[in-house]
Amino acid sequence: xxxxxxxxxxxxxxxxxxxxxxxxxxxxxxxxxxxxxxxxxxxxxxxxxxxxxxxxxxxxxxxxxxxxxxxxxxxxxxxxxxxxxxxxxxxxxxxxxxxxxxxxxxxxxxxxxxxxxxxxxxxxxxxxxxxxxxxxxxxxxxxxxxxxxxxxxxxxxxxxxxxxxxxxxxxxxxxxxxxxxxxxxxxxxxxxxxxxxxxxxxxxxxxxxxxxxxxxxxxxxxxxxxxxxxxxxxxxxxxxxxxxxxxxxxxxxxxxxxxxxxxxxxxxxxxxxxxxxxxxxxxxxxxxxxxxxxxxxxxxxxxxxxxxxxxxxxxxxxxxxxxxxxxxxxxxxxxxxxxxxxxxxxxxxxxxxxxxxxxxxxxxxxxxxxxxxxxxxxxxxxxxxxxxxxxxxxxxxxxxxxxxxxxxxxxxxxxxxxxxxxxxxxxxxxxxxxxxxxxxxxxxxxxxxxxxxxxxxxxxxxxxxxxxxxxxxxxxxxxxxxxxxxxxxxxxxxxxxxxxxxxxxxxxxxxxxxxxxxxxxxxxxxxxxxxxxxxxxxxxxxxxxx
Numbered sequence: 001x002x003x004x005x006x007x008x009x010x011x012x013x014x015x016x017x018x019x020x021x022x023x024x025x026x027x028x029x030x031x032x033x034x035x036x037x038x039x040x041x042x043x044x045x046x047x048x049x050x051x052x053x054x055x056x057x058x059x060x061x062x063x064x065x066x067x068x069x070x071x072x073x074x075x076x077x078x079x080x081x082x083x084x085x086x087x088x089x090x091x092x093x094x095x096x097x098x099x100x101x102x103x104x105x106x107x108x109x110x111x112x113x114x115x116x117x118x119x120x121x122x123x124x125x126x127x128x129x130x131x132x133x134x135x136x137x138x139x140x141x142x143x144x145x146x147x148x149x150x151x152x153x154x155x156x157x158x159x160x161x162x163x164x165x166x167x168x169x170x171x172x173x174x175x176x177x178x179x180x181x182x183x184x185x186x187x188x189x190x191x192x193x194x195x196x197x198x199x200x201x202x203x204x205x206x207x208x209x210x211x212x213x214x215x216x217x218x219x220x221x222x223x224x225x226x227x228x229x230x231x232x233x234x235x236x237x238x239x240x241x242x243x244x245x246x247x248x249x250x251x252x253x254x255x256x257x258x259x260x261x262x263x264x265x266x267x268x269x270x271x272x273x274x275x276x277x278x279x280x281x282x283x284x285x286x287x288x289x290x291x292x293x294x295x296x297x298x299x300x301x302x303x304x305x306x307x308x309x310x311x312x313x314x315x316x317x318x319x320x321x322x323x324x325x326x327x328x329x330x331x332x333x334x335x336x337x338x339x340x341x342x343x344x345x346x347x348x349x350x351x352x353x354x355x356x357x358x359x360x361x362x363x364x365x366x367x368x369x370x371x372x373x374x375x376x377x378x379x380x381x382x383x384x385x386x387x388x389x390x391x392x393x394x395x396x397x398x399x400x401x402x403x404x405x406x407x408x409x410x411x412x413x414x415x416x417x418x419x420x421x422x423x424x425x426x427x428x429x430x431x432x433x434x435x436x437x438x439x440x441x442x443x444x445x446x447x448x449x450x451x452x453x454x455x456x457x458x459x460x461x462x463x464x465x466x467x468x469x470x471x472x473x474x475x476x477x478x479x480x481x482x483x484x485x486x487x488x489x490x491x492x493x494x495x496x497x498x499x500x501x502x503x504x505x506x507x508x509x510x511x512x513x514x515x516x517x518x519x520x521x522x523x524x525x526x527x528x529x530x531x532x533x534x535x536x537x538x539x540x541x542x543x544x545x546x
Contacts, residue, residue, distance in 0.1 A: 004030035006308060007139060007153040009166050011035070011121045013044065013103060014280030014297040015159035016110035020058060021305030023117035025438050027312045030153075031119070032141065034126040038111060041257050042102035042187050045212050045220050046071075046291030049093035049377035050414070054302050057436050057520065060113050061095070067109065068101030069215050071199055076363075078203040078356045080247030084363040090370055091377040094417055094432065098199075098291065098377065100214055106294075125149075127165050130156060132274035155308065157277045159301070162264070164282035170273045176266030176334070179287070181207070181345050184231065186221045186238045187214070187257040192250040201344070203356065204245040208344045222288065224345055225260070233258035263287045263341065265334050271323040277304060284330035289340035290376050292333045299378070300326050306438065306518040315472060316543040321388040329381055336375065383412035383521060388541055392526040392533035408506020411525060415516045418501035420494035423483045429494065431501065432520075439472050441516040444529065445507040446479040454511065454529065455486030461531035468544035472518075478502070 006022060008015045011033035019031040047055075047064060055061035072089040075082055089096040114120065128148070130139040137156045141149040158166025167174065190211070194200055201210040207224030214220065223241050231237050239252040267284040271277060280297025303326055307318040346352050362368055374380040383389055389411035409415055417432045435441050442465060444458055462475040477484070477493045480502055487493060496502055505514060512527040515534065524537045538544055 004028045005154045005312060006030070007032065007137070007156045009127050009156065009158050010160035010164075010280075010282070011107075011123075012039070012159065012161060012280070013106050013110065013294050014301050015157075016107060016114060016121075017298045018157060018159060018279065018301035018305055019119060019121075020110055020114050020117065021302060022308065023114060023119050024058065025305060025309035025312075027305075027309050029119075030122060031114075032122045032125040032127070034124065036123055038107040039104050042104060042214070042220065044103040044106070044288075044291070044294035045100050045214070046295070047099040047101055047106070048291065048295045049091045049095040049097070050379045050381065051295045051298055052095040052099060053093060053379075053432065053520065054299065056095075056432065058113070059436075060109065063109050063113075064099060064101060064106070065095075067105055068099040069197060069213060070097035071100050071197055071213060072097045073195075074199040074201065075195070076201050076203070076359060077246070078352075083203075083356060084360040086363060086369060086372065088373055088377065091373045091379060092416065093377060093379050094430070100212055100220075102214070103294065127160070129169060130166075130276070132276060137275045155275050155277065157279060157304065158282045159279050159297075160282055162266075162281045162285045164278065166276060167268065167278055167282050170276060170278075172268045172270065172273065172278075174266045174268060176264060176285075179263045179265070179341060179345070181224045181263070182226070183261055183263065184221075184223050184225045184233055184237075184241070185257075185259045185261065186233060186255055188219060188221060188235060188238055188252050189217055189254040190219045190221075190242070190250055190252055191217060192248055194248060194250075200246075202245050202247075203344070203352065205347070205352075206245065207347075209241055209245040210344075231260075233260060265338050267327075267330050267334050269327070271300070271326055271330075272319070277322065279304060283326075284334060286334045287337040287341040289337045289344060292337055292376075292378070295378055296330060296333050299329075299381070302519055309438065310472070310543075313472075315469070316541065318388060318541065318543075321386065324386055325383045325388070379414055382410070382414065384410055386412060389522065390524050390537050390540075392524075392530050392537075394526070394528045394530055394533075408504070408525070409514075409522050411522050413522050415514065415520055415522050416504045418496075418504045420478055420496050420501050422491065423479075423493040423495055424491060434474065434476055435516055435520055437474070438518055439474050440469060440518060440523070442473060442475040443505070443514045443516065444475070444477045445502055445505060445512050445514070446477060446484055447502065447507055447509070447511045448480070450484055450486060450511065455484065457531055458487065458529065461534065464531070464535070465544075468538070472544075 006029040008031045022029045052061050074086040076084050124144045126142045128140040128142050130137050136152050136154045138152045158164050209223040212220035235255045242250045265286045271283050279300035304322050310316050391411045465473045478496050510528040515524040517523045526533050
């Protein structure tokens, strides 16, 4: 067995994200890449709110925001007129925007972070083949000069893109198809009267054209082109497309990257086979509509990393949850981007007329726009109904007719942010700051006066949890009024005088608890508070030393 327990194949954004997380969790790994250097092209451009929350947990979101361009609005046009606007700023996240940042820069920031954590990419190394064994994976690698290296790892993770060698060796079918349309892509400088720092999408009888802004009046242009055409992609051609499809006076110049391509929508039925995992484009590819691809891949890695870390430390084996949790997410992204692409590329006159008429009406509905934005920004991704999340509902008959947890996050939902006040210092603190770090977080919400015996039960639970999970648990008490003297007055007690946190978590009936996973999703909740129910849940999933 290698000193590096995990082999990561592919050092794009997904592999780099996984490597950074494993480094944070102190799990030994090796990251290989056959390319001699990182990508120099902008490629994937948008980093969504949920990914920025992930990067904040990793401690590097500020570096991305400093180098990227926040975009808070998408504009849709047809026949030279603006149909509607979608405000990305309405997303339920502290990061109320999409961050446009070139993939080349994303990779560079990850590599810098990885190096600060004491690791680097092992380049000029290509995976030739592997075989699942009883205790791991026997791999064969080709290095510089054709040297073959044979070694065994406990796990292999394929982050090696749409043409994944790992997926092909696993023999997994990449189900799906290609869209009939062909697309042109260009990164150019554009001077125009269009609102800066916003996305602009133009529907036209010849096809759509969309502008993604970058810093310095640079734009990513993506447009459909005729199947039979083989245009010379250059500044004059992009200028011609802009003139024909936007109806806006523009000047295109200084092109730095041009490409044409076709779009595929494909996904595997499982992300794990034996001791080998898939993540990112190796597992799912889809239309760039909505900018979901890189984000979904990085969140695959974020989901997998802490489970590998728990497994490494012998606390539990949650690796079987990776595929059941992430396959439905990938499938929904494929379905969503497929619908968006078909709407955007529609050429039927009747269909386009209906689209252009209905889009402003539907988008004007606040509920619809809010849901759409949360979907695009991926904050509504959830793992509801899976075997690894749960809840306990006790007796609430004396708590009026209101539904327990009626509007709080359900098991498997992303745990929301809120601001609370530290009881000793009076300083404000975000819940996301309490979640930050490689650990589970227990939130005990105190509602009203504690009943007889509850303080002892709460303290006993937190003590037992710390014995069971050690560094993997942080416990906090969130009180709706004064500090509960029975719990002391330590740094783990926070006040929620305006009930914002209680309201966000649906705590309006009785004291309750939420257990939040290392990736920020609700693992378990209990109303009223029940330490026994939480213990039973931990026993069921086998979490912690007993």
